[in-house]
Amino acid sequence: MSSAMLELILEATLDTLYMVGISGLIAAALGLPLGVLLYVTRPGQILAQPSTHHVLGMITNIGRSIPFIILLVALIPVTRMLVGTSIGTSAASVPLTIAAIPFVARLVEGALNEVPPGLVEAAQSMGATPYQIITKVLLPEARGGIITGLTITVVTLVSYSAMAGAVGGGGLGDLGIRYGYHRYNPTIMLITVVILVVMVQGFQSLGDTLVRKSDHK
Template sequence: MWLDRIIDILPELAKALGETGLMVGISLSLAILFGIPLGVLLFVTDKGLFFENRTLRSVLDFVVNIVRSLPFIILLVALIPLTNLLVRTTIGPGAAAVSLTVAAIPFLARLVETSLREVPPGLIEAAEACGARPLRIIVSVLLPEALPGIIQGVTLTLISLIGFSAMAGIVGGGGVGDLAIRFGYYRYDNVIMLTTIVVLIVIVQLIQATGNRFARIADKR
């Protein structure tokens, strides 16, 4: 009986998965594209490093903290005008992706910054002693050495994005989380609620396992 119910819901579930994939995919890609450089910038402008710049560093730090202190649901609503400007609509997965991206960039940037801090200062000094340019040090020393941590950071961002995307229903973004809320919560449909939860658990476990695997491969210590 409940199996029939699940089969009935399969098309809905598939659509929801597609929407989640789209929202999370867009925002994760943009987070990687902008969050990693932002994390690097937060690190190299800090005290004692080669692009030390107190003003820039404080501004970046402040902005990152602001975005990170807003609950995602508030951010989602607050960014509606920006969303309208960027994607010319305020509903659908594309619209939700804007807020998700804005939340994900500083999130990942902090994690990247933290993994860069794990690189021994002596190694950075050694690279400077080789006569390398700052950009060369970033590309050939900092990023490769922090890679396992960055991979873990991307994994964590992805999982958080899946969590955040459950709220995307507010702006009609759809997705698996929204499906659980609409059917499971509003209609007391426990079968759908359980099904979506199981699906989400499986997805998150798979992502974490894959992330760990890649991080381990990258770790040569």
Template sequence: MSSEMLDLFLRAFGETLLMVGVAGMLGGLIGVPLGILLYLTDSRGILPNPAFNRIGGLVVNAVRSTPFIILLVAVIPLTRFFVGSSIGTAAAIVPLTIAAAPFVARLVETALAEVDRGLIEAAQAMGATTRQIVFKVLVPEAFPGIVAGLTITFVSLVGYSAMAGAIGGGGLGDVGIRYGYQRFLPEVMLMVVLILIVFVQLVQSLGDWLVRRLRHR
């Protein structure tokens, strides 16, 4: 591999890392509170609110059911509003975040639903406030599941970031399309696939290790 191609791959991997890292963190910051709210406002939750739960659930399901390549195009006006452009690494972070947040929300809601209701009832019997129940019972008990959900989200974002290359989002997907597909260089496409596989394995392994550590505690 020439030094020029090596530099290209390193720069593209850095862009992919940036897209996945920033979008994953922003998606987590939005999705975790949203997932907690969806759980609390459920008919069996601590703060039942059917209207909010139904509307929030519809929005989450609508975004999750939209193919990412369509979402990329659909949110171009919003992307331009936030970053001033619809192409490039920074621009790709906007649709990636929008795709990640509802995904995280549902996974967090599922993790919270697995917490033993006896613990919640015991906390309520002792006079705990909703805030105390959330941050001292629900989140600590569900934390391994939340971390597992975030790991799945980061892994999914790696694939989404590759699709972002289709509209000039940069990263490894862009290299695969421009060099591997458009210039008929199958070895470049193979290298992109191999790098993405190794990256996903590392992310998944790190997430699994964290989950095991948390569960042992």
């Protein structure tokens, strides 16, 4: 294999890590509070607002129900407005982020569901405010589940980034399509698949390690 091809593989790998990293960080920053809001605004919860919960739930469900490849195309005008182009890694990060936010939110909500209600009731009986309950009880108790959810999100983003590469998003998906499929080079296809598998295994192992370290029970 030529040095030029090795450089292309390295560049594509870094592009994929860039897309996953940027979209994962932004999705976590926005999806985490959204997931908390979905949980605490439920009827019977500490900040019960049924109408707010219904609206947030509906928006989240709509975001999760749109297939990524359709979202990728539908957001082209928004992507072009935000980053000035609809192709490349920065452009692909926009739909990746938007697709991941509702995904993170539901996973965070699910992790919070695992917190024993008795802990919240005990905190309320001691006069804790809703903010204190969220930051001192809910989030610490659900830390392992949240990390697991974020790990699942990152792994999903790896596969989504490969899909984005098929329509000009760059990264390993773009490399596999242009040099592997269109040029009938099965070696390149195999290399991209192996790198993606290793990447997923690495993220999963890191997530599992963080979960073990965060387990305080």
